[in-house]
Amino acid sequence: xxxxxxxxxxxxxxxxxxxxxxxxxxxxxxxxxxxxxxxxxxxxxxxxxxxxxxxxxxxxxxxxxxxxxxxxxxxxxxxxxxxxxxxxxxxxxxxxxxxxxxxxxxxxxxxxxxxxxxxxxxxxxxxxxxxxxxxxxxxxxxxxxxxxxxxxxxxxxxxxxxxxxxxxxxxxxxxxxxxxxxxxxxx
Amino acid sequence: xxxxxxxxxxxxxxxxxxxxxxxxxxxxxxxxxxxxxxxxxxxxxxxxxxxxxxxxxxxxxxxxxxxxxxxxxxxxxxxxxxxxxxxxxxxxxxxxxxxxxxxxxxxxxxxxxxxxxxxxxxxxxxxxxxxxxxxxxxxxxxxxx
Numbered sequence: 001x002x003x004x005x006x007x008x009x010x011x012x013x014x015x016x017x018x019x020x021x022x023x024x025x026x027x028x029x030x031x032x033x034x035x036x037x038x039x040x041x042x043x044x045x046x047x048x049x050x051x052x053x054x055x056x057x058x059x060x061x062x063x064x065x066x067x068x069x070x071x072x073x074x075x076x077x078x079x080x081x082x083x084x085x086x087x088x089x090x091x092x093x094x095x096x097x098x099x100x101x102x103x104x105x106x107x108x109x110x111x112x113x114x115x116x117x118x119x120x121x122x123x124x125x126x127x128x129x130x131x132x133x134x135x136x137x138x139x140x141x142x143x144x145x146x147x148x149x150x151x152x153x154x155x156x157x158x159x160x161x162x163x164x165x166x167x168x169x170x171x172x173x174x175x176x177x178x179x180x181x182x183x184x185x186x187x
Numbered sequence: 188x189x190x191x192x193x194x195x196x197x198x199x200x201x202x203x204x205x206x207x208x209x210x211x212x213x214x215x216x217x218x219x220x221x222x223x224x225x226x227x228x229x230x231x232x233x234x235x236x237x238x239x240x241x242x243x244x245x246x247x248x249x250x251x252x253x254x255x256x257x258x259x260x261x262x263x264x265x266x267x268x269x270x271x272x273x274x275x276x277x278x279x280x281x282x283x284x285x286x287x288x289x290x291x292x293x294x295x296x297x298x299x300x301x302x303x304x305x306x307x308x309x310x311x312x313x314x315x316x317x318x319x320x321x322x323x324x325x326x327x328x329x330x331x332x
Contacts, residue, residue, distance in 0.1 A: 046213035063215035073226035074287035092287065094221070102213060109211070119216070128219065158221055162287035169288050170223045177220045186211035 042106025046184045049151050054097035055081035067156060069094055074162055085157075094158050099151035102184040109186040111145040119179035125170030128178060129157035135180060145187065225289035229282060237279035238264035252276055284326070297321035 048065035050057045058066035070079035074092040078084060086093045102112050116130050117139040128135045130142050131154050146152055163169030170176060231248035233240045242248035253262035257274040261267050268275045284294050298311045300318040308315065314322045 042211075044211060044213045046215040048215060048217055063213070064218075065215070066218040066220065069219070069221035071222045071224050073224040075226040075228040075285075076224060089285075098217065100215075107211065125223075126221075156217075156219065158219070160221075160223055160288070164225075164288060164290040166290070172223050172225050172288050175220050175222045177218060180217045180219060182215045182217065184213045184215075 040106055042104075044102055044104040044107065044109075044112065044148070044184060044186055046100065046102050046182060049099035049101055051097040051099045051151070051153050053081065053153075054099075054156075055079065057098060065098075067096060067098055069096060069158060072158065072160065074160075089162065091159050091161050094160065096156050097153050098156055099153050100146075100182065100184075101151045102146065102148055104148045104186060107186055109148075111147060111187045112184045113141060113187055114143040114146055115139045115183045115185070116142050117181050119181055122178060123170060123176050125161035125163060125165075125168060126176065126178070127159045128180065129155070129159065130180070131155050132157070139181075139183065142182075146184075223288055225287060225291075227284055227286045227289070227291075227294065229284050232281035232283055234264075234279035234281045236264065237281075238262065240280065250278060250280060252278065282326075294326055296326050 046063050047061055048057055048059075048063065050060045055067055055069065058068070068079075069082050072078060072082065072084075072094045074084075074087050078094065081096050083095050084092060085095055100114060102114075104112070116133070116135055118128065118135045118137050121137060122128060122135075133140050133142055142154065143152070161169045165171055229246050230244055231240055231242070231246065233243045238250050238252065240248040240250055251262075252265055255261055255265070255267070255276045257267075257269050261276060264278050266277050282296060284296070286294075298314075298316045299321045300309060300316055303318045310316065311322070316322050
């Protein structure tokens with residue numbers, strides 16, 4: 001009889017402990033539900049990168065970079081990354097190479113079209129080309145069906161008149177700056 | 188009610204269209220800077236009346252007089268004068284200097300021997316030249332001499 005009583009008491013004590021334990025656990029956890037709404041916006045971005053064969057760009061990796069040819073002349077030395085593909089009696093051309101990378105996300109588009117234009121009319125005695133396309137203030141197509149997510153090299157040519165300053169040639173001895181606008185449009 | 192629904196749909200379409208256009212173009216600006224400097228270039232050209240140069244049209248040419256003597260035969264393009272004390276052989280050579288991005292109207296040409304010559308005397312355009320100092324004359328651009 002006593003043995004039975006002890007067994008019952010042990011069982012009761014164990015049940016009480018389990019209940020206490022369960023109660024304690026329930027008091028240290030909480031659950032909740034957050035209804036998150038994700039709007040997946042697609043888009044593309046454009047950045048300029050330094051090409052190994054070209055001048056080192058300022059602010060490379062951004063969409064507002066600078067390319068400095070340094071001192072250029074028909075016969076004198078040129079900066080690293082600048083070449084002189086041609087010299088004629090009328091003009092000479094200096095060239096550098098820069099990369100454009102366009103990254104897309106959330107689009108089914110696999111290619112883009114690159115256009116460019118001068119922000120303002122070219123300075124006297126100078127003209128600018130990207131991949132042999134002479135730039136004006138009107139937008140012109142540079143490349144169609146360009147691939148995303150990779151650096152694509154482009155030639156930037158500066159064609160300089162050999163005429164003297166004041167006779168149709170450019171100003172000499174001082175930096176001349178021009179801004180080129182680029183636009184990438186997903187195809 | 189119907190108008191309100193139509194307007195709502197129209198507005199939604201406009202927003203979608205606008206968003207689609209804005210999201211599929213990207214812009215960038217590349218600012219290009221260069222400093223143009225004037226420059227000149229000198230090249231040697233073969234003269235029609237002189238010895239044909241090796242490396243004509245460059246700034247490192249070679250003029251070979253060939254065999255020379257007071258009385259023997261001389262090569263094509265070589266002219267000789269002989270006196271009792273010496274003889275002179277000469278050849279015409281053209282120097283062309285081109286200029287760019289400069290208002291300069293002429294240039295001064297100087298010359299000197301690369302090494303001393305204790306035996307022979309040299310002149311360019313009638314001006315004696317030695318290895319000691321450069322002798323020069325004023326010339327106009329784009330002209331042959």
